Amino acid sequence: MTIYLDYQATTPLAPEAFDAMVPLLRDQFANPHSAHRLGRVAAAQVEVARAEILKLLPEGGRLLFTSGATEALNMAIQGAPSGGIVTVATEHAAVLDTVEAQGRAGRDVAILPVGSDGLVDLDQAAKAIRPGVALVAVMLVNNEIGVIQPVAELAELAHRAGALFLCDAVQGYGRVPIPPLCDMVAISAHKIHGPKGVGALWLREGVDLTPVIHGGGQEGGLRSGTLSPALCAGFGAAARLMRERAETDRAHVESLWTAARDLFSQWTLNGSETCRYPGNLNLRRAGVDGARLLSECRDVAFSLGSACASGSGRPSHVLRALGLSDAEARGSVRIGFGRYTTLAELEDAARILNEAAQIWAP
Structure with a gap:
């Protein structure tokens, strides 16, 4: 049986979320936008879900359902008022590629660098976020290395310049508090034990x-x-569980993080060790080829970076932004764990990966 350690790519579907979906797939199939009684019944279920999801977001806003976070981010960036855009070099491709397209269309674009810890320098950010900038887009928790950006401070800089602040909270929603200064927030269901194919954009x-x-x-x-x-x-069911299980899930993930740091003691952590979400462990080891390790360790599902960019053959743009060499980036792996991961699974996976890595590591 394969050990699943790729929680940043997607999370296992919660049984409660599955149970919430079944009646609406099998019996209550009406179009929620129809005016008849069956349509109104379906629409009511949508609104119940919307209310649950909003409970983990700042007050004073509305929620728009989308097909996922990529659509939500495109809506926010393409639909924002005209003007300059500031973002960060380690953002997800859904942000960077959309911002690049806006730049080709004539908008001024500034890409902030990060330090070796993966964090933005606020002094550099203050110089870039100036009047004329209309939108600042920054990820809360990085999907590849797990670092938490100073979103509250960056949002304040955006507001001083008269800009809107967009937060990609896909990896942080339900796990890390979302600063109330955000103007737009993109989230995704399948990162919180919900189904694939649905996300949302929150607007203040x-x-x-x-x-x-x-x-x-x-x-x-x-x-x-x-x-x-x-x-x-x-x-909605997944969001409710994230809220109700917040303390239990947090304690479980932190205990796994502590164990993982010992189990992978011969590896080097990529990104800040303190400003991060502990369910994301991005590691590198000299002499290791991540792609070969992935091929050799078929009983462990882990990642070399973003699932959206897998197979490109290029070193991770996130790891390169940290200053890692191509060899160091290619020798890095991402291990993600969460609610349903057991300590025994983590220990077994560490043994498999460490034994395989030892073949190449000096």
Whole structure:
């Protein structure tokens, strides 16, 4: 049986989320945008889910359902008021590629570097976030190395310059508090034990966007298209569990982190050891080829970085932004664990990976 340690790519579906979805897939199949009784029943389930998801977000905002975080981030970046954009070199491709496209369309773009710890220098950020900038987009918890950026301070800089602040909270939602200064927040269900194919964009009251998808005018006219009540319900159930199990999950992940640091003591941690989410362990070891290790250790599901960029053959842009060489980046692996990971699984995985790595490591 394969040991699953790739929680940043996706999380196991919570049984409670599955149970919430089944009736809406099998019996309550009506279109939630229909005016008849069955449609209203389906719509009510969508609103129950929306309310649950909002409980883990700042007060004073509205939630738009999307197909995932990539769509939410595109909506926020493309639909924001015209002006300059500031983001960070270690952002997800959904942000960097969209910002690059906006730059080709004529918008001024600034990409902030990070230090060897993966964190933004606030003095450099203050110089870049100046009047004329319309949008600042920064990830809360990095999907590859787990570091937590100073989002509250960056949002304050954005507001001083008259800009909106967009937070990619995909990896942090339900795990790390989302600063209330954010103007827009993108989240995804399948990163919190919900279903794939549904995400959301939170907008602070008073923030409006130009729609990038046109059609029936659903979701306040900003995201046209028929919603899936089943996916929304699964998302809502997963969000409720993240809230109800917050302390239990946090203690469990922290205990696994402590154990993992001992189990992988011969490896070097990539990114800050203190400003990070402990369920993400990005490691490197001299002499190791990550791709070969992945091939050799078929009974362990781990990652070389973002699942969205796997197979490209290029070193991780996140690890390169930290100043790592190509060899160091290619010798890095990402180990992600969470709610359903057991200590025994982590110990078995560490033994398998360490034994395989020992063949090449000096």
